[in-house]
Amino acid sequence: MVPGRCAIVGVGASKIGEVPGNSPLTLQVDAISDALDDAGLDVGDVDGLIVRGPDDLYCYHQRVGQRLGINPRFATTLDSGGASQALGVGLAALAIDAGWCSTVVCGYARDGWSRTRSRKLGPSTEAKSSTSMQVALVPQQQQAREFGPEYGFFGAAAMHALGATRHMHLYGTRKQDMGAVAVAFREHASRNPVAQRREPLTLDDYMSARKVVHPFNVLDCSLLTDGAGAVVVTSADRARSLARRPVYIQGVGSANNHQGWFSDEHMTTTAARPSGEQAYAAAGLGPRDIDTVQLYDCFTYMVIVQLEDYGFCAKGEGGAFVSSGALRLDGQLPANTSGGELSEGHVEGMLQIVEAVRQLRGDHPADRQVPDAETALVSGHGGNTVCHATLILSR
Amino acid sequence: MDRPPEKPLPIPAPESTPFWEAAQRRELALPFCRRCDQFFTPPAARCPLCLEDDLQWRGVSGRGQVFSYTTYHRAYHPAYRDSLPYVVALVQLEEGPRLVSNIVGCSPHDVHCDMPVEVTYEQRGRAVIPQFAPAR
Numbered sequence: 352m353v354p355g356r357c358a359i360v361g362v363g364a365s366k367i368g369e370v371p372g373n374s375p376l377t378l379q380v381d382a383i384s385d386a387l388d389d390a391g392l393d394v395g396d397v398d399g400l401i402v403r404g405p406d407d408l409y410c411y412h413q414r415v416g417q418r419l420g421i422n423p424r425f426a427t428t429l430d431s432g433g434a435s436q437a438l439g440v441g442l443a444a445l446a447i448d449a450g451w452c453s454t455v456v457c458g459y460a461r462d463g464w465s466r467t468r469s470r471k472l473g474p475s476t477e478a479k480s481s482t483s484m485q486v487a488l489v490p491q492q493q494q495a496r497e498f499g500p501e502y503g504f505f506g507a508a509a510m511h512a513l514g515a516t517r518h519m520h521l522y523g524t525r526k527q528d529m530g531a532v533a534v535a536f537r538e539h540a541s542r543n544p545v546a547q548r549r550e551p552l553t554l555d556d557y558m559s560a561r562k563v564v565h566p567f568n569v570l571d572c573s574l575l576t577d578g579a580g581a582v583v584v585t586s587a588d589r590a591r592s593l594a595r596r597p598v599y600i601q602g603v604g605s606a607n608n609h610q611g612w613f614s615d616e617h618m619t620t621t622a623a624r625p626s627g628e629q630a631y632a633a634a635g636l637g638p639r640d641i642d643t644v645q646l647y648d649c650f651t652y653m654v655i656v657q658l659e660d661y662g663f664c665a666k667g668e669g670g671a672f673v674s675s676g677a678l679r680l681d682g683q684l685p686a687n688t689s690g691g692e693l694s695e696g697h698v699e700g701m702l703q704i705v706e707a708v709r710q711l712r713g714d715h716p717a718d719r720q721v722p723d724a725e726t727a728l729v730s731g732h733g734g735n736t737v738c739h740a741t742l743i744l745s746r
Numbered sequence: 747m748d749r750p751p752e753k754p755l756p757i758p759a760p761e762s763t764p765f766w767e768a769a770q771r772r773e774l775a776l777p778f779c780r781r782c783d784q785f786f787t788p789p790a791a792r793c794p795l796c797l798e799d800d801l802q803w804r805g806v807s808g809r810g811q812v813f814s815y816t817t818y819h820r821a822y823h824p825a826y827r828d829s830l831p832y833v834v835a836l837v838q839l840e841e842g843p844r845l846v847s848n849i850v851g852c853s854p855h856d857v858h859c860d861m862p863v864e865v866t867y868e869q870r871g872r873a874v875i876p877q878f879a880p881a882r
Contacts, residue, residue, distance in 0.1 A: 462758065497762055499790065500754035501875050502835045502848050505822040511834055514814035520814070520859035565817035565831075565854075610794075613836055613844050 356636050357444035358590040358597035359744070361583035361633035362705040362735075363391025368547040372463045376648065377406055380418045381451050382701075383580035390583045391594035392454065394419050399455030400426040401439040403699070404460075414496040415458070420668025425452040426654040431740070432733020433647050434605070435459070435566070436580075436700040438740035441603035441664050442709035443584040449665055453585060460579030467575050482611040504559035506650065510573055510736050512564045514618035515652035519566065521619060526566060528670030530557035530586035533570045533693055534620060535678040548572050569673065571651045573692035580701030582708065596746070598708045601726070602634030604741035612736040621653075623660035631662075638662040640722045643744075644684060645703035645739035647732040648691040652680075657730055661741075685721045698730040704742065711746050753825040762789045764803045769874040773869050776843055778804040784834040787843040808865030809881065810839040817854045833857050837878050851879030 355521040363385025365378040373381075379402065387394060400423045405413035412426040412541035415679050425446050443455035444663035499505065517526045534554055540546035552570070560568035590597035604626035608617045631637055638661060648654050663684055664672040678686040687697045689706040696702060709715060729742040758766050761777075768775035776785045781792035792799045808864055815835035821827040833849040835857065847855050850866065862881040867874050 497756035497766075498846055499760055500823070501756045501870070501873075502834055502846060503818060503823065503826040503829065503832055503845055504752070509816050509834060513814040513834075516816060517814040517859065562818065562819035565815075611845070613813075621790070 352420075352444055352448055352603060352633065354589055354601040355599040355745075356448050356727045357584055357585050357705075358599045359440070359582050359708050360530065360585055360590045360593050360595055360597055361386040362708045363387070363389055363543075363581050364705060365579040366394070366445045366543055366577035367698065368576060369468075371468070373462070373465075373577065375460040375579065376414055378416060378462070378579035379404070379415055379581070380579065381473070382460065383415075383419065383456055383458055384661045386456065386581040386583050388460075389595060390491065392583060394421060395417065396420055396454050397456050398424045399428065399443060399452035401443055401455060401457045403429045403435040403439070403470055406477070408427040410505065419456075423452065430734070431607075431738035432650060432735070433699045434731040434733045434738035434740045436470075436704060437729055437731035437742045438605055438738075440546045440584060440600065440604065440704060440742055441740060443486040444600050445605065445714075447584065447586055453589065454711070455584045457501050457579055458579060458581035458585060459699050461699060463575040463697060464576050464577045466578040470724070495534045497501075498711050499731050506564070507736070508567055510612060511562045511650040512567050514612070515566050515650070518656060522670070523667075524655060524670035526552045526558065528655060528674050529566070529571055530554050530650070531673045531676075532651040532654045532678065533557050535673070535676075536687045536691040537694045539680065539688050540694030543689045543695055544700065545706050546690040546694055547576055547688070547736070548694045567650060567652075570693070573649045573697040574694070576696035577696060578696050578702075580698050582704055596712050598711045598746065600630070600742060600743050601636065602741070602743035603628040603743050604628070604630030604633070604739075606739050617737065619656065621656055621660050621732070622667065623732065624735060624743070625742045626730075627661040627728075631648065634743040636743060638724065641684070641726050641728045642685045643688060643707070643727045645688070645707045645727060645729045646686060646691075647700050647703065647730045648687055648693050649697070649732065651693065651731060654686070657732070658684075661728065663732070685720065688719065688721060699733070700729075703729050703731075707742075707744050711744060751825045753870060754823070755871055757876070759789070761791050765789055766873065768803070768805070768842060769867065769876050772874070774808045774824060774865050774876055775803045775805050776841075777801045785841050785843045787845060787876075795813075806839050806841045808839075810837045810863055810878070812836075812849065812863060813838040813844055813856050814864050814879055815849060816849040818855070819821055834864075835878065837863060845876075848877050849879070850877045856880070
């Protein structure tokens with residue numbers, strides 16, 4: 352894929368946070384409508400559709416396409432968890448380059464807050480509602496039947512916590528370092544009018560937060576969010592005739608540690624490293640060329656390890672790097688500048704893509720804008736904790 | 747007061763059945779590929795390295811080290827509420843493969859990476875669940 356041949360020309364989102372009474376499909380179409388308005392395009396212009404939705408809806412892309420009133424030439428639903436969204440934009444560029452379609456919508460929607468909240472409040476015995484909480488926190492399709500439940504081993508938080516514990520053991524990473532991530536991203540969210548969590552957060556607040564699974568407390572964990580995001584991808588040629596300033600796709604990377612999170616050193620050197628190397632090579636750029644990052648922040652630990660794996664600091668130095676203040680808007684490497692999944696809302700990586708585009712367009716007021724942002728790196732991570740995708744975008 | 751719900755039992759996949767049958771005998775066993783000369787997890791019908799399907803289930807010593815661990819402070823399932831805080835660990839067996847299990851027989855505060863452990867067995871209903879405790 353030649354760098355700069357495709358561009359993101361529209362971005363959009365639904366209402367984010369606590370949005371009861373809306374299915375993920377409804378939120379998805381809200382976000383797509385917003386993105387098409389942003390691009391100055393009509394639904395009739397869309398001939399490609401790459402989405403991810405709830406695991407319990409078969410052929411989700413057909414359902415989205417139906418609500419858009421389109422019969423897209425190219426459409427698929429991705430199944431790599433939080434790597435799907437960045438991967439989807441990469442696949443859109445490939446499909447456009449191959450001549451399969453000309454204008455692709457990429458999107459993701461979830462009802463994370465409603466799905467948990469409504470079950471907790473439903474009339475039930477304490478036992479039933481607690482079982483429901485487990486079910487709500489861990490989608491049924493992802494629940495193991497052995498080597499898990501019989502050990503009380505449930506949930507994405509514990510999977511990632513095992514990585515964090517190992518990283519602390521190998522490299523001396525501290526709780527305060529994870530807290531620095533939470534504090535920085537909350538500061539960014541406090542300036543974002545639509546962020547789900549905006550109240551001030553200090554490192555002391557973080558250190559005294561309620562424990563979940565060691566070493567994580569509640570502030571190490573991404574939010575439960577209802578919301579959707581969407582972007583529109585087209586060729587650079589087409590982009591030049593449209594209203595908004597295009598944001599070019601310069602490099603795409605992907606990598607999948609399918610041997611498993613528990614295999615080799617995958618918990619402390621992740622698939623971000625090979626994915627990043629591929630994206631940098633495709634773009635002809637390196638870490639020093641990146642002005643802002645929008646990283647997949649399902650947990651604070653994942654930000655620390657990705658910063659190492661993307662080459663922004665040496666392996667094992669991620670804790671010191673974040674504690675130096677590097678991630679702040681006025682820091683060396685402004686990160687997750689709309690608040691991330693930790694404070695803006697967890698829409699499985701989609702809002703990171705939207706925010707990267709807004710930063711590179713220079714759309715934000717001064718108190719939210721990375722000065723002279725020309726190049727951004729976006730990451731996606733998920734799919735049984737081992738799939739990864741990278742986008743390098745530029746003005 | 748109602749009895750708390752019971753902790754789940756494993757629901758074995760066909761390829762995992764020998765693991766749970768060995769546990770019934772208070773033994774720890776894993777599939778072994780003779781061509782690659784190594785054990786592998788998770789249990790599968792073919793070796794993931796060479797795809798050989800002529801596998802042998804062999805016993806392992808039950809000794810290993812904590813590769814990593816986490817401590818639950820919140821119950822994700824009502825049956826575990828009374829067990830809080832409890833430890834889930836990834837144990838590196840001395841033969842090489844890694845297994846998820848609980849660390850029992852000590853305080854969660856005493857668990858650390860590289861801690862030597864050995865297998866112990868918990869009877870739970872009709873099932874036997876391998877666990878790990880600090881090595882004596």
